[in-house]
Amino acid sequence: MARERVAVRSHPGVLEHLPALGHPEMPARVRAVLDALREHPAGWTLEPEAAVPPDEDVIGVLRWLHASDLINRVRRSADSGRGFVDAGDNPVSPGTWRAALTAAGLAISSALDLVNGRLHRAFLALRPPGHHAEQNRAMGFCFFNNVALAAEVASRALQAPVLIVDFDVHHGNGTQKLFWERPDVGYLSVHRYPFYPGTGGGDETGEGPGRGMTLNVPLAAGAGDDAFAGALEAGLDELGSRLRPAVILISAGFDAHEEDPLGGMRVTDEGYRRLTRAIVEAADLWSEGKIISVLEGGYDLHALGSAARAHVEELASPAGSENPPGDGGSLVH
Numbered sequence: 451m452a453r454e455r456v457a458v459r460s461h462p463g464v465l466e467h468l469p470a471l472g473h474p475e476m477p478a479r480v481r482a483v484l485d486a487l488r489e490h491p492a493g494w495t496l497e498p499e500a501a502v503p504p505d506e507d508v509i510g511v512l513r514w515l516h517a518s519d520l521i522n523r524v525r526r527s528a529d530s531g532r533g534f535v536d537a538g539d540n541p542v543s544p545g546t547w548r549a550a551l552t553a554a555g556l557a558i559s560s561a562l563d564l565v566n567g568r569l570h571r572a573f574l575a576l577r578p579p580g581h582h583a584e585q586n587r588a589m590g591f592c593f594f595n596n597v598a599l600a601a602e603v604a605s606r607a608l609q610a611p612v613l614i615v616d617f618d619v620h621h622g623n624g625t626q627k628l629f630w631e632r633p634d635v636g637y638l639s640v641h642r643y644p645f646y647p648g649t650g651g652g653d654e655t656g657e658g659p660g661r662g663m664t665l666n667v668p669l670a671a672g673a674g675d676d677a678f679a680g681a682l683e684a685g686l687d688e689l690g691s692r693l694r695p696a697v698i699l700i701s702a703g704f705d706a707h708e709e710d711p712l713g714g715m716r717v718t719d720e721g722y723r724r725l726t727r728a729i730v731e732a733a734d735l736w737s738e739g740k741i742i743s744v745l746e747g748g749y750d751l752h753a754l755g756s757a758a759r760a761h762v763e764e765l766a767s768p769a770g771s772e773n774p775p776g777d778g779g780s781l782v783h
């Protein structure tokens with residue numbers, strides 16, 4: 451079988467959100483990721499201007515998870531061209547609405563492509579990030595919850611369980627809250643704790659029909675590759691076998707990197723390779739290899755580029771890399 455192809459998708463619209471100078475969540479982040487992936491592509495195709503659905507369609511899906519009030523606040527604030535949405539760390543510019551809608555649109559269209567068989571594996575280089583965004587609250591640089599929207603699209607279309615794996619250094623409070631009582635959308639997060647946003651204790655496991663489908667693995671400041679990847683591997687074993695997901699979504703934040711100015715952890719590029727391999731193995735086991743990975747945090751431009759490249763290289767590795775590529779004969783006989 452041919453080497454696994456990964457679609458690396460982005461869109462110029464995601465660059466239009468311009469927080470004030472000095473804000474860590476800047477357009478250069480996406481440029482750094484795309485530059486790192488543009489050099490010597492190895493198993494992926496770049497789609498820097500991937501298609502996004504019409505605005506009305508994106509807004510329709512946003513309403514599945516977000517309050518109309520939040521959608522209107524983001525649009526109105528961007529129209530006014532200044533100020534904040536909900537929190538001081540969520541400044542807006544005139545392009546914020548376009549960027550947030552484009553990021554959500556990339557997540558939604560990729561999930562649709564996946565359920566329709568047009569896409570098998572993707573990495574979405576988008577911003578603003580999403581995993582802190584709650585039903586009716588923007589926070590932590592996030593406006594709309596991109597990965598949650600992709601998960602919702604996939605779970606509705608497939609009528610099958612989906613799993614969100616979040617390795618951003620911060621806990622994805624928004625994602626956890628949106629699916630807290632859902633038996634069909636699992637949430638696994640490995641993160642620094644206690645730390646922003648304050649949630650993510652090991653005793654937070656979901657409620658009602660969703661009980662046991664949220665799994666948090668809090669780590670102390672300074673954790674490195676073994677702690678971070680080991681926690682993720684164990685979490686995947688536990689929640690994967692409980693949920694048996696038909697698709698795996700990733701909240702891919704790279705702010706646990708040792709060079710990140712915000713994270714305070716010591717994960718290296720090799721650590722991101724290792725934890726990505728664990729997710730790929732889980733996807734091969736449960737989900738026919740189907741993965742959509744969505745960029746979240748990561749604030750050192752160099753580290754972000756190199757870690758994202760390590761992540762995508764592993765996403766592009768052939769299934770069961772111990773098998774020799776190009777000759778499937780041994781499988782037949």
Ligand SMILES: [Zn+2]
Nearest residue numbers: 618620705747
């Ligand atoms: Zn983060």
